[in-house]
Amino acid sequence: MVSTENTMVVPLSGIDQNGVHTSSITFGYVVARLDVEALEAAAIRAAEEWRLLAGRVEWNATIKSFQVRVPVSGSLPKDYALVKFTTSKLPSTKLPITPFDDSSATFLERPPVKLFRHSSTLNSLSDYASKKAPILSLHVSLMANCACVGMTLPHGIFDATGMGQVVQALNSCLNNLPWTPPKISSSSILAEELKRLRESESIGDPCPPGLVNLQRDFTSVNVKNVLTLGASCATELLWHRVKPAAIYLGSNVIQEMVANVKKQAADEGKGWVSTGDILVAFLLKAAYLDEGPTSPNALTMSAAVSLRSVLAATNRDFESYTHNALLPLALPPLTVQQVSSMSLYEFALIHRKAIEDMRNIPYIQGYEKWVPSIGGAAIPARRKGTDSWLLSNQVVGGVDKLDLGSEPLGFWHWMLPFMPDHVFTVNKLRGGYILDGFSGVRPQRLKAIEKALEGIRRGEPLVV
Template sequence: MLVPLSLVDNAVADMGITCAFLFGLPGGSDDASLKQVLDDLHGATRRVVEKWALLQGKPVWSKEKGIWTIDVPETPLAQERPFLFTSERVHKPYAAAASLSALPQPLDASSSCAFQPAHDLLHFRRPDLPSTFADWAKKGASLLAVHATVFDDALAVGVTTPHGLLDATGTGWAVRALTAELHHQPWDVPPSTWARNALTDKFDEVVARPVSDDPEDVRIAKSALPGWVPAAKVGNIARFLVGYVWEKKWHKDELRHVFLSKKAVEALTKSVKDQVRDETGGKEWVSTGDVLTAWAAKALFGHEPRSGASALLSPVYALREILSLPDYPANSMCPYPFSPSPIPYSTFPTLSLATLALNHRRCLLLARKEPFLQATLKVMLAQAKGNLPLMPFKPWPWEKKGTQVFIVSNQATADVAGLSIPRPSATAATASAADEDEGTLHDVDVSAPPSRKGSAASSTAAAAASDLPLLAYYMRITSPLSDHTSFRFQVNAQGYFFEGAMRRKRWQGVERAVEQLEREFGHGAAAAAAPPVGEKQ
């Protein structure tokens, strides 16, 4: 059955999402126990794809409609698609393989806020795995691809999906399903087939409604989709390519990943919330997402006081709730402005986190109103001409007063960082016969048919003590050209993860902000509050 996707999926069809997890292995793990971990991971992946039939499909381009579709088989595939599960064994410690001084320490809610150690994507993702939807279709690759690399003391696991099919929420559902299968728990299976695309139908409904002439609604509608332009125009493409080279060669664009402990983030958020409450008399509030976005913006751009340029932040929010599509698995997002107008770099140092966070909250509330969504959809359809993606506007690098658009994605509710894997001992004790098979640690083939289990509720991880400790997490967006103007947040039980690709000077600003966060709200704050040794509390 051909399942139609939407114009939103078209916009990200040349990207892939990889959720990369690094777990510590117990000392003395032998080949048998390591093989059991891989067998269980392979079996869990296979069962997820078998139950969620959409992931068994193959992308097919519809010329007539100008959209991608997924050819979902009527009956389960007799054989696995390529890349469903692959693995390899590296006979050395992880630190040696990754050129680190030592193995990273396990993360927990009170770990120090810090940049995460460098990693090699090859340990989490096969290099020949496609990143564009067109290549996915050409190779017939599995729409859920799991790659595991076993080191002497660590296990690297990468979960990859095509962004042209799933956004962070949809990918998070796949990660959650894997965790559930690994712990032999039920999980809710998202829809796999539909004759009409529900998101497209909702878009048509919203656009067809009468336009409000209320002055406030008219004002809200005028703020729709600032900074986004058609990706098919030569001038826009030229600006993007020149800017890409400029950032890479001149500004030393870097991909970095930061861990922010729950302890520090919660303390920071409370401080900002208290300030907002005091300034507004309790009439307004901000969320953790508002605070983190404000913190990142100030950290990235607060060190450019002499610049005449401006930043226009363009966060995205999920449309599932506002359009009553809670189970829709494909891309469902809409961009909106972080502020009513671009913010000059020179003003970031003087703006408080409370001011920036409250500014973001107000803009998000307006963006969730129908006049904004209606106007945004009309602009998207008009500019994209029905089937071409949009892109953030890029000024020429030499424009001293240009406005740079930055994409922000808060994926805190998406569960993309929530994978947990039982320790080998726990795995061996609970492994089902369906997952047992002969094989080696390279491309283990678990060929026995998996057993079906009921699916009624979202999965919950087993007790942390029975799972492998998480040492690091990395979100990677793969595409022919990596963007240098976007950053994202994820969260799990250990804390928050902040990542993106930015010029080196901006990451230096983040380094200072991370040190300050740790000093004021992390271990530094705890040490300052602790009484001297021997003093009674």
């Protein structure tokens, strides 16, 4: 072990520790070939150079908070594990791989998580603390037709942008690229900023419109609300028989879709929308292609959005802030029928407006003043007659940018052991985008999405 004299303590903010007992994140990369020894050496080098990865989670009983104890001495004991690196060999097993290219609009067959995540991989910060385990875990499964590489990190330390920094570290060390390890600090600039905003006088509206939407769709963490959320997840899994599913849209498909929406945006002059806004609108409209026109249900959609750009206006250190720096947003009240009848542009514009409504100091300040009033944490609410979706657009984090030496054949995402129902992520993959409904989608909605994809392949898009 490393003596405490040769370490520094990195504190974690309250945002880091919201939900730390429920999930770690595994990203899965599928490639044709892999140099396993080079990958392990790169991971060790990354943790050696960026000592946060070599740290150990611990519980500070005095302040009732988790923190990371980081070794800062020049050398480490020989028995000190910098990373957890495991492998399995399945030389006679082939992984079904869906071919895709720039013109693809298709479902991808999702491989099992066991190929990317060793059975001993940990989930919660309390597990990492009690076992004094390395923060970074890598698992490689070598198969007859490919190699599967899984990278697992605790969500209580990194959000997708922070995990993208880990990917950059690993990629730089693997491919001998220059890089500068992110700053390690003994103070939490986010915790300090949020405390200042909580305690200072409200700037602007103390409960802006975006926060009103969030308060409607999120609720306090108590036994009743947790059980309601759990019951919703169980209903989707056991009654509706949801299945994880991911679709891939190649670069040519994306370019045409975005060009059509941007033309409509220019013609109507109502506002700019991003590719991410358009993809979110496409997935939801495609899922409701069949049932949407007659559905009696309301629809809510929330997302986790980074605060870095807002806070960096007064502190540039937030541009490269490593730990969690995100808050949830919620769209205004909608019905499934409304979403079904809207154009892609109209729905994308609602999503863009929701992001703009929360990327400002009044929203952050209002959230920080509201959350303590409901017990210090919030979870998505579940109500009868309401379909609730949760999005994580991870493109900005760059978690896909890991060059393992051969062409990527797939890219996957898991949050374990528990996530709410109706969760999907957006990521890039080989010039296109992958929309990963990793928590499951109802079979009839999968059929509707496939119908939408068939329309794209025929050159007659059904979702416009």
